[in-house]
Amino acid sequence: MRVRDAIRKNPQMLPSSATVGDAARLMDEAGVGAVIVADEGVPVGIVTDRDLVLRALAREVPPDARLDAVMSLGVVCIDADRDLHDAVLLFSTYPFRRLPVVAGHVVIGMITVDDLLVDLIGDLANVTRGLTAQVLFGHAEPRPPVPA
């Protein structure tokens, strides 16, 4: 499975001159937990809901503060045509849960650890379907006919 096939949501972007409040509202409206900070279309950082809590709320940074005051600098991405296992490797190597997906030089989506877990659980359900019948509706093997 390719990374592009695992994308569920469009990337949400704001310029670094946007505010902490703008990011919180965008996360709320789009139902996402991370916003890519991009200047003139080129990503320069990323801010997550956790960043808003720990770097803004906990430090009493006002909602009208610039987003670049709380973002993580630099954005590690993955090519859309890479195998999904490469994304798993990145998640196991770096301490983040969200990974922007790039086609050429354009960010086309975001994949998350949560997405991978949902896919994995779905796959497990398919794999165990045959076992489920045996577990829930177990029955004895039919006995061979007894010769007369």
Place this chain on the structure above:
Amino acid sequence: MRARAGDRLMIKGHHVGEAERHGVVVEARGADGAPPWVVRWEDSDHEVLFFPGPDAIVEHPQPATS
């Protein structure tokens, strides 16, 4: 910010005790050397596709002179 294959990339630490991170640009995917760049980090030898932040410094290796 522009780079080409072979350029060195340095990311400064942001907190006390946080080490600088060094890497080499393997490939520039954007037009005329613009990001994203494929970067190989020196500490892990791991390659990633990377959009640098404003804290990144690109060092262009000097051509050898005789």
